[in-house]
Amino acid sequence: MAVSVLITSDLHGRLDRFEHLIKKMKALNPDLVIDNGDFLDGSPASFYYKHFHKKRHPMIxxxxxxxxxxxxxxHEFHNNLKAIESFRFDCHFPWISCNMGDFAKPYFIKDIGGKKFVVVGATTHYTRIWDEHGYLEELQFENTLKALQHWVEVVKTSEKPDYLIVSYHGGFTEDPTTGTVFQERVGENQANEILELIPDIDLLITGHQHLSINTRVKDTLIIQPASHGNGFFEVQINFETRQHEAKFHRLKKGEFSYPQEVEEWLEKEVAYIMDDYSYKGLLSSRLSSHPFIQLIHDMQLKATNAQISVCDLLYLENGGFFGRITNRDLINNAPREHKLRVISLLGSEIKELMEQSAAVFALNQEGKIDFSSNVYPDIPQPYQYDFWGGISYIIDVKEPAGHRLKNVTFQGEPLVNEQNYKVVLNSYRLTGYDFPLLKNRQFFYESTRTVPFLLKDYVQSDFPSTVPTHGNFKVIY
Known part of the structure; x- marks a missing residue:
């Protein structure tokens, strides 16, 4: 008897690719189909259906x-619980997770040809830490590993499955095959501990990290299906031979588009800028000040009346604005629905945060500058790098991490350690996940609108003839 199980993960609302995935999945006539989380949030289509055409998302x-x-x-919890309940009601299939108390059922059972398949779901408990809007105040997340240890034992004892699947929206701290370290074991990604401490799992589905993994540890088959609708896994289980194999079905490269109404909205012009505020290069764009960063600082400072602005960049090789600006350009450059918050920081605290940010750089074996995660996997990664506006400074990568800042000035004078400054950051930074110094800081101003809308207002109404320079910086090595 052969059974076919299909798995997706981290689709992030990619409706343009999802339609093609569904056709391929249906053609395989599967026995069991599982999605491993981060289903809708994170695409221009999802932004459109959430804010401008409030109907049931076509992906559902x-x-x-x-x-x-x-x-x-x-990412399901980037919405409030009322919205999540509405979303769950629209789905004709259950949403499960064993570490959320009564909010979700812990596991799912399906009988396939007389064989009992049980799927135990779990969600990284760091979801609670990333709650920048206070949506999850009434919802508790148990440590994922502890919850899985309990519920897998319950399932094995009471359900006696013929095939046990753990579907975990979380990932690995070390490569399950080579042992290469990705990050410290802080609790965000517990798949390694799951493999070490929970026996008799037939299939471990992972996600969250957007990696492509297909391997085994002892008798457990392990997969992670990449992200953004690039493909899906098919697991074939043969009970006669007691073998199971995984195959990744990748979408062929092609031109994918959203429904016409979404594409028309994305291509609508919202502003036109004569000067060039674009940038190129994932690494090079972080080594010196450029016009787009000055534009973001100007927007944030005007929106909040702060003295100092902090912002970051997405993982984009190319970005910014030049000429015609469309809704697509706005969402590509500012997709995250953070709010802006103003806090008070001492000059000494600002320097500490800047030093932590500067630690993302290192010199590689060729003596050239690189992101430190490409050289030493256990120290800060590129997404932990911030640009500081209103301050001028130099980062010297030849110096050890923690001692790289040079010539830090504010309004032409040295930044004063004992002086308080009004600093604007986004609400995610203030969860303190990447920068613990910011955790639980009191803020005395919060924008009513999120960054995508603030940026649109800025380019349409507040854009100056020339964007002023809010300090300068340079990385030397």
């Missing part, structure tokens, strides 16, 4: 045609 309609069960990911 398509998912209802094939999915048996889904696991809550952290």
């Amino acid at each position: 309609e398509l998912a209802n045609e094939i999915y048996d069960v889904a696991i809550f990911g952290n």
Whole structure:
């Protein structure tokens, strides 16, 4: 007897690719179909249907045609609980997770040809830490590993499954095959501990990290299906030979588009800028001040009346604005629905945060500058790098981390350690996940609108003839 299980993860609302995925998945006539979380949030289409055409997202309609069960990911909770309940009601399949108390059922059962398949769901408990809007105040997340240890034992004892699947929206701290370290074992990604401490799992589904993994540890098959609708995994289980194998079905490269109404909205012009505020290069764009960063600082300072601005860049090789600006350009450059908050920081605290940010750089074996995560996997990664506006400074990568800042000035004078400054940051930074010094800081101003809307207002109404320079910086090595 052969059974086919299909798995997706971290689709992030990619409706343009999802329609093609569904066709391929249906053609395989699967017995069980699982989504491992982060289903809708994170695409221009999802932004459109949330804010401008408030109807049921078309991905839900398509998912209802094939999915048996889904696991809550952290991005599901970028919405308030009322919105999540409405979303869950629209789905004809259950959403499960064993570490959220009564909010979700812990596991799902399906009988396939007389064989009992049990899927135990789990969600990284760091979801609670990333709650920048206070949506999860009434919802508690148990440590994922402890919850799984309990519920897997319950399932093995009471359900006696023929095939046990753990579907975990979380990932690895070390490569399960080579042992290469990705990050410290702080609790965000507990797949290694799951493999070490929970026996008898037939299939471990992971996600969250957007990696492509297909391997085994002892008798456990392990997969992670990449992200953003690039493909899905098919697991074939043969009970006669007691073998199971995983195959990744990748979408062929092509031109994918959203529904016409979404594409028309994305291509709508919202502003036109004569000067060039674009940038190129994932690394090079972080080594010196450039016009787009000055533009973001100007927007944030005007929106909040702060003295100093902090911002970051997405993982984009190319970005910024030049000439015609469309809704697509706005969302590509500012997709995250953070709010802006103003806090008070001492000059000494600002320097500490800047030093932590500067630690993302290192010199590689060729003596050239690189991101430190490409050289030493256990220290800060590129997404922990911030630009500081209103301050001028130099980062010297030849110096050891923690001692790289040079010539830090504010309004032409040295930054004073004992002086308080009004600093604007986004609400995610103030969760303190990447920068613990910011955790639980009191803020005395919060924007009523999120960054995508603030940026749109700025380019449409507040854009100056020339964007002023809010300090300068340079990375030397």
